[in-house]
Amino acid sequence: MNPIVEPESPEDIDAIYQLNVAAFDGRTEEAELVDALRRDGDLLLSLVAHHDGVVVGHVAFSRVVIDAADGLVGGVALAPVGVDPRFQREGVGSVLIETGIALLSDESVLLVVGDPAYYTRFGFSVAAGERYPSFYSGPYFMALVVGDPAVGPIGPVTYAEAFELVN
Numbered sequence: 001m002n003p004i005v006e007p008e009s010p011e012d013i014d015a016i017y018q019l020n021v022a023a024f025d026g027r028t029e030e031a032e033l034v035d036a037l038r039r040d041g042d043l044l045l046s047l048v049a050h051h052d053g054v055v056v057g058h059v060a061f062s063r064v065v066i067d068a069a070d071g072l073v074g075g076v077a078l079a080p081v082g083v084d085p086r087f088q089r090e091g092v093g094s095v096l097i098e099t100g101i102a103l104l105s106d107e108s109v110l111l112v113v114g115d116p117a118y119y120t121r122f123g124f125s126v127a128a129g130e131r132y133p134s135f136y137s138g139p140y141f142m143a144l145v146v147g148d149p150a151v152g153p154i155g156p157v158t159y160a161e162a163f164e165l166v167n
């Protein structure tokens, strides 16, 4: 499939909610998280994948704060990402994540919680994640350091308030 990937527009918002409910087996937490991030102004980048005019995938990126040695620095959290179950394993999730990473290439670090078997293919690593202690730290917490890791910020991370919904 070759979906069209673009930033969300107001007419996508209801479809994004439904898409996330479907992708997460009927759970509403992730759909509510996206709405709360948007409402709070913390949705840094929200990309939709359209296929035949229908939203078949979505990924959200939001601002995190890194308490680095030089002071507070911005980073980015990737969450959630969801693909319509009817279209999974056709590359939609990959193109959404790769497009987001490319659009956020000026950022210092991206963080994600998920299966390393999936996210390592985009450059995320558990070892890099250990540099950013957070509520989500552990074997599923990964970072992708965009610039030179030797000069990038390191330190504890605070997620946007809306993530308290899914903790």
Ligand SMILES: CC(C)(COP(=O)(O)OP(=O)(O)OC[C@H]1O[C@@H](n2cnc3c(N)ncnc32)[C@H](O)[C@@H]1OP(=O)(O)O)[C@@H](O)C(=O)NCCC(=O)NCCS
Pocket (backbone or CB within 6 Å): 023, 024, 079, 080, 081, 082, 083, 084, 087, 088, 089, 090, 091, 092, 093, 094, 095, 113, 114, 115, 117, 118
């Ligand atoms: C995870 C998800 C976004 C991936 O999107 P997708 O369009 O299905 O994935 P892609 O087609 O880009 O990639 C498919 C590859 O990813 C692998 N993959 C998909 N989901 C995976 C998962 N949860 N863990 C590990 N690998 C996974 C597939 O095995 C496949 O591997 P292959 O290329 O070696 O065959 C999608 O499966 C989804 O919406 N899942 C339910 C919601 C979810 O769990 N989201 C992630 C947590 S925030």
